[in-house]
Amino acid sequence: MQEEVNFVLEESKERMDAAITHLEKELVHIRAGKATPSMLDGIMVEYYGTMTPLNQVSNVSTPDARTVAIQPWEKNLIPVIEKAILAANLGFNPDNNGEIIRINIPALTEERRKQLVKQVSQEGETAKVSIRTARKDAKEQLKKMLKDGLSEDMEKDAEEEVQQMTDDHGKKVDALVEAKEKDIMTI
Structure with missing residues (x-):
C-alpha cells in the first residue's frame, strides 16, 4: 500500500510542478515594457x-x-x-x-499596465486552480485506497502531505505573480 500512496503523492507533485512551469512560460510572454x-x-x-x-x-x-x-x-x-x-x-x-x-517596444501606458496586471492575476489563478485540482484528485485516490484497505493513519498522513504540497505550490504562484506585477508596474 505504501508504494501506491507514494505514487499518488508523486503524481500530484508532478501535476503541481507542471502548473508552476506553465505559469512561468505564460508570464514570460506578458511583456513588462522592457524588450527581451x-x-x-x-x-x-x-x-x-x-x-x-x-x-x-x-x-x-x-x-x-x-x-x-x-x-x-x-x-x-x-x-x-x-x-x-x-x-x-x-x-x-x-x-x-x-x-x-x-x-x-513602446513604453506601456498606465491603463495597459493595469490590464497586464489583471492578466497576470488571471494566469496565477489558473495555476492555482490546476494545483487544487491535483490536490482533489489525489484526495479522491486516497479515499478509494482507504476503502481498499489502506490504514486511516496512512491516509491522513498522505492527505496532510498533499495539503502541504498544495500550500507550498500556492506560495510559489503568489511569489511569481507578485514579482511579475511589480515588474509591470515599475516604470
Whole structure:
C-alpha cells in the first residue's frame, strides 16, 4: 500500500510542478515594457519548407531596453521573418534596413499596465486552480485506497502531505505573480 500512496503523492507533485512551469512560460510572454528576446519565443518561420523557430534561423538580441534586434543568418529570410512576426499578432511592427530587423517596444501606458496586471492575476489563478485540482484528485485516490484497505493513519498522513504540497505550490504562484506585477508596474 505504501508504494501506491507514494505514487499518488508523486503524481500530484508532478501535476503541481507542471502548473508552476506553465505559469512561468505564460508570464514570460506578458511583456513588462522592457524588450527581451523571449518575447519572440514561439514564432515559427518557414525555412527551406520546414517551420523552424525564429531563434534557430537568426540571432535575436536586445541592444537596449526598448529594442529587439533580429539578424537572420540569410538575407532572403528578412521578408519571411517580418511576415511571421506580423502573423504572430503580438502588436509589434518590424522595421528592417536590409540586414537587421528591429522591433521598437513602446513604453506601456498606465491603463495597459493595469490590464497586464489583471492578466497576470488571471494566469496565477489558473495555476492555482490546476494545483487544487491535483490536490482533489489525489484526495479522491486516497479515499478509494482507504476503502481498499489502506490504514486511516496512512491516509491522513498522505492527505496532510498533499495539503502541504498544495500550500507550498500556492506560495510559489503568489511569489511569481507578485514579482511579475511589480515588474509591470515599475516604470
